[in-house]
Amino acid sequence: KMRLPVILFLITALTLVFPTESCTSFVEMIPQKPMNLTAFTLCMRVATELSSQREIILFAYRTGNYDELNVWGELDGRGKCVSLTIRIKILPELRALITHLCVTWDSTSGLAVLFLDGKRSLSKIYKKDHTVSPGGRVILGQDPDIYLGDFDKHQNFVGEICDVNMWDVVLPDSVIQGIFAGQREPRGNVFDWDSTELRINGDVEVAIRELYTPVWAQNVVINIEADV
Numbered sequence: 001k002m003r004l005p006v007i008l009f010l011i012t013a014l015t016l017v018f019p020t021e022s023c024t025s026f027v028e029m030i031p032q033k034p035m036n037l038t039a040f041t042l043c044m045r046v047a048t049e050l051s052s053q054r055e056i057i058l059f060a061y062r063t064g065n066y067d068e069l070n071v072w073g074e075l076d077g078r079g080k081c082v083s084l085t086i087r088i089k090i091l092p093e094l095r096a097l098i099t100h101l102c103v104t105w106d107s108t109s110g111l112a113v114l115f116l117d118g119k120r121s122l123s124k125i126y127k128k129d130h131t132v133s134p135g136g137r138v139i140l141g142q143d144p145d146i147y148l149g150d151f152d153k154h155q156n157f158v159g160e161i162c163d164v165n166m167w168d169v170v171l172p173d174s175v176i177q178g179i180f181a182g183q184r185e186p187r188g189n190v191f192d193w194d195s196t197e198l199r200i201n202g203d204v205e206v207a208i209r210e211l212y213t214p215v216w217a218q219n220v221v222i223n224i225e226a227d228v
């Protein structure tokens, strides 16, 4: 018999890799509460090598008739107020290195703010007094033009996306900067990447990233007796 040391307590997270242009691959995220929102913070870590010449859908929330809340990357990045659609300039911000992206919005003021790797953008005014409607579907990887479908492979997401978290409040700047730096709290109450149900469709790789071992566990070694 020999004692084998095993180190436990590694903190891991799922990551999604969309390897190719496609109009069939997507991941549905099931929200933890109805999405009638008058404020939100939406964060994700994202990397892509797609050309800046094309639109890239980063997050799509659509009800039967409307794009309720979409986040796009595109060449010119102009804001669009028709629906609560946030358009972000792709280059140089989004690239092959993972970028931490957050969008905050508050109905009362209409203030919408973008954070890239903890750096805050100017504020823009979108849809004051608006409420995001519940009852839709949240999709990563594709832009639905109907409730769930009519995908266009020239708008889909190709690259890696993880840590998609959402809160029904605007988080303070310092909290967003902490999350960018790796803090795992506070967990999202609309989407918590560690526990939200993901429904994978098509060619999407789900991989596990090892984030870190917590300090309290770094010297915890458990010996297991085994016959060798």
Ligand SMILES: [Ca+2]
Pocket (backbone or CB within 6 Å): 143, 144, 145, 150, 151, 152, 155
């Ligand atoms: Ca479309």
